[in-house]
Amino acid sequence: MQITQERIDLGRTVTDTPIELVAYRLTAPTAGKKVYIQSGMHGGEITHWTQHRLYNFLKENLQAGEIVFVPFANPAAWEQRAYFYTFGKFSLYDGRDFNYHFPGKADGSLNQRIARALFGLAEGSALVLDLHTARNSIPFGIYSKDDYQDIIRDLALPYNFQDQGEKAEIEFMDQLDAQNIPNVCVECGSHDEYDAAKNEQVFQGLLRVLARLGLIDKKHTIAAQNDVFSFQKDAKIIAPESGFIRYDTPLGVPFKKGDGLFTLYRTAALGEETRVSAPEDGVVYKRAPTHIYRVGDDTLHYVPKANLKRL
Numbered sequence: 001m002q003i004t005q006e007r008i009d010l011g012r013t014v015t016d017t018p019i020e021l022v023a024y025r026l027t028a029p030t031a032g033k034k035v036y037i038q039s040g041m042h043g044g045e046i047t048h049w050t051q052h053r054l055y056n057f058l059k060e061n062l063q064a065g066e067i068v069f070v071p072f073a074n075p076a077a078w079e080q081r082a083y084f085y086t087f088g089k090f091s092l093y094d095g096r097d098f099n100y101h102f103p104g105k106a107d108g109s110l111n112q113r114i115a116r117a118l119f120g121l122a123e124g125s126a127l128v129l130d131l132h133t134a135r136n137s138i139p140f141g142i143y144s145k146d147d148y149q150d151i152i153r154d155l156a157l158p159y160n161f162q163d164q165g166e167k168a169e170i171e172f173m174d175q176l177d178a179q180n181i182p183n184v185c186v187e188c189g190s191h192d193e194y195d196a197a198k199n200e201q202v203f204q205g206l207l208r209v210l211a212r213l214g215l216i217d218k219k220h221t222i223a224a225q226n227d228v229f230s231f232q233k234d235a236k237i238i239a240p241e242s243g244f245i246r247y248d249t250p251l252g253v254p255f256k257k258g259d260g261l262f263t264l265y266r267t268a269a270l271g272e273e274t275r276v277s278a279p280e281d282g283v284v285y286k287r288a289p290t291h292i293y294r295v296g297d298d299t300l301h302y303v304p305k306a307n308l309k310r311l
């Protein structure tokens with residue numbers, strides 16, 4: 001096993017400290033496929049738990065091929081902090097999502113330089129896994145092409161979003177599709193969370209994916225027991241008025257039409273509350289990571305039961 005660390009120079013900060021992308025490359029003695037696993041495109045999305053565990057596992061068990069880990073895909077995104085919060089989704093410099101700078105440009109803005117360097121690391125991969133977290137959520141996969149259904153089945157997260165929306169080719173996944181590099185985005189759970197069960201679920205899924213590609217032996221994998229569904233369209237509920245929301249339906253547990261989804265404590269009338277119930281059968285898979293809502297804010301997103309397709 002050969003392990004190398006690469007540091008890609010992206011320039012220097014205003015205060016003249018280096019800005020670098022750090023990659024860890026594990027190469028097995030036996031030739032095989034290359035898999036690229038990226039975390040931290042958005043600051044504050046902690047998928048480091050999974051990278052940490054997988055890296056240590058593969059140091060011992062990579063049997064063929066090569067794995068490239070990038071723990072912090074956008075170093076600048078992790079430096080946007082206020083008090084204990086890391087605001088790493090949108091750049092405070094240009095207002096754009098940090099993930100919207102692909103394919104990147106070697107002599108462009110810092111975010112374009114980062115995107116170009118990341119794309120260079122991912123080139124030649126049999127699979128790219130882009131790890132994120134989503135608001136407050138259960139782990140779920142995001143994929144574009146039907147060709148990637150095998151990967152989604154191996155991951156075996158219960159609810160997976162097939163994103164066939166407009167291809168602006170500015171997001172990492174869109175650009176990978178354009179270059180015919182198979183890819184899946186894994187939302188590993190909630191922002192700034194440690195959840196042992198979610199970490200285990202994602203880790204076991206990734207092992208099955210790596211076993212299918214021949215990078216590890218199948219003996220290390222555990223067969224998934226749950227059903228795997230895909231959906232192309234979700235539904236969301238916005239706050240009907242301003243207030244504080246107490247969620248009444250847990251994430252990932254199917255609900256029936258008429259079940260209470262959440263209770264809104266109305267700021268317009270102290271002592272009054274509004275119960276918001278489900279308009280149809282479904283399952284909540286993500287919701288805003290706050291109890292504080294202004295009228296019209298996104299509250300929860302659910303998948304209507306009618307939109308679920310078993311894979």
Ligand SMILES: [Zn+2]
Pocket residue numbers: 041042045132133
């Ligand atoms: Zn993200």
